[in-house]
Amino acid sequence: MQQPATLGKYTLTRKLGQGATSSVYLGFDPFARREVAIKVLKQEILNDPKMGKLYQRQLDNEASLAGKLSHPHIVAIYDAMIGDDASHIVMEYVSGGTLEKHSAPDNLLPIDRVVEYMFKCCRALNYAQFNGVIHRDIKPANMLLTEDGDIKISDMGAALLLDIEQTQISNIGSPGYMSPEQLRGEVLTHQTDIYSLGVVMYRLLTGHAPFHAQNLASLCQQVLHATPPPLRNLRPDIPPQLERVVMRAMHKDLQERYQNWKDFGSDLAALGRFEQRPLDINQTEKFTTLREMSLFRDFTDIELWEILRIGEWQQQPAQTVLMREDELGDVFYIIVDGSVSVTKNGRLLNLIRSDDCFGEMAYISGRAVPRSATVTAGTEVTVLKISPAQLAKLSDHCQLHFNQAFLRVMADRLRMADDRFAKLAN
The missing domain is CATH 1.10.510.10 (Transferase(Phosphotransferase) domain 1)
Incomplete structure (x- = not known):
């Protein structure tokens, strides 16, 4: 009995089609336990003196998107391998034709x-x-x-x-x-x-x-x-x-x-007479809002787009509890609009308004920690919710600017605390 062909970890089931630059196979990923489509490039076309560079750029483009575009109406690119002797792209298998x-x-x-x-x-x-x-x-x-x-x-x-x-x-x-x-x-x-x-x-x-x-x-x-x-x-x-x-x-x-x-x-x-879910809030408007915030004054435009890609833009009504005292958590929030109250044991500690953040200590600690206070929306509030796992996907420069921004926030809060203690002492 003939064993099925393999390509790395993938089992090749059958050829789905062939074009001038590649062949596409139906494959199986035994680790993810799913069928995949594998585009195998004809290596000789990359060496073509006239069109080789163009094909290489297209291949590099597709490979660079592996794992980056996750949308229900875009074919997912799972994996890519580009080598001197062989190159292939592993994609979501969609069976209904074009x-x-x-x-x-x-x-x-x-x-x-x-x-x-x-x-x-x-x-x-x-x-x-x-x-x-x-x-x-x-x-x-x-x-x-x-x-x-x-x-x-x-x-x-x-x-x-x-x-x-x-x-x-x-x-x-x-x-x-x-x-x-x-x-x-x-x-x-x-x-x-x-x-x-x-x-x-x-x-x-x-x-x-x-x-x-x-x-x-x-x-x-x-x-x-x-x-x-x-x-x-x-x-x-x-x-x-x-x-x-x-x-x-x-x-x-x-x-x-x-x-x-x-x-x-x-x-x-x-x-249309179908389920109408509106498009996302205009991303340009979100970008413009972040660009005007002093918290992001050192961030480049490209870094702000990075942040919008990994953050979750939320609008919450007044009195929503965003963070609860003693509960474990590692996400932090940036207040885009509105204000929140910070309380501990029912006692008001602080009011935080737009162009500020809360929950950043969990990120600075590098792990999920019990929250030291409860944070509640005092008004209708717009926040950008970010998890450390997503933040780790940002460029090194963008992460550095986050660290610098958090240091400025901590310094401002320490200065405010010193002022309060000084007033109490007097």
Whole structure:
């Protein structure tokens, strides 16, 4: 009996597909006890004198995202190995095929289903942008369907990582779905993905591409200058307001196109008859709030984005007990807005207002410790909750700035305590 092939700790079950640069296998992870998809790179393509560097950059991009993007509508990257002789990426296995099969006129999805899928993609791409990632190759073939009919975005190899120094490489993407600014080789933002998702919607709703051409040069000219046929000319039952959403997403003028995923998703949610969970609170607003706080005065912009990624933004009503005396805990809180009272044995010790923190002694101690006091929201309060385990994932410079900020807080509190004792002595 022939033993199944292996790749490191993974058992290879069967080949799922093959492309010009890689082969994908169904595998099994015996430690996590789950099926996985394993993309095995053709090593010779990395040595190609013309395209080798591009393929290597794409491979490095995908490998660098292992364990970093965790979202219900993004295919998880579990593991990566890049070597001189062999390279592979281990991903979540999604068994339902791609949306490509639903881009033909004779196999279109119901309109409500398309709207739901695109809304979920807005959520996923908003999350990716928050984590510093622009996809750059949004198309039906990179949208996978799960067995229970949900959707996940895959293939982050073309992704542009915004939090590292990286030269943007032009001509990454699929020409029919590329934005005008991507074709022109301009600096890209998340709006290029918004355009591409608009093209995906056009294709899924009508079964036709917005532009048709005999060659690549003609196609590029149409993307840059032509206006696509109205969707309702191709499928009259498309609601007019949905047609407007698609055309706005595909607008060639960046000022007229959707400015952010929140607005795009909100317009889709207003059209859909599905569970509508709002997009996350605007991350730019959160960033701006932290930037204005003196607690973070020494932090760089990139470090603030790091903090937003690992922290839990909470809004709690007045009288909520955030920390209880003698209970073990290791998380700490930064007060963004509002105030809290600190009591011990029912006696008021302190009032802490915005641009301050509490619970930091557990972090400084390096372990979970009994809380020395009870902390209660005195007003409706907005806090950023951070655990030491998450804090350890931050860059060394960011952790150093946290330590310096906590030292300033402790020094201020010691000075306040000295002032109180001095007053009592008098």
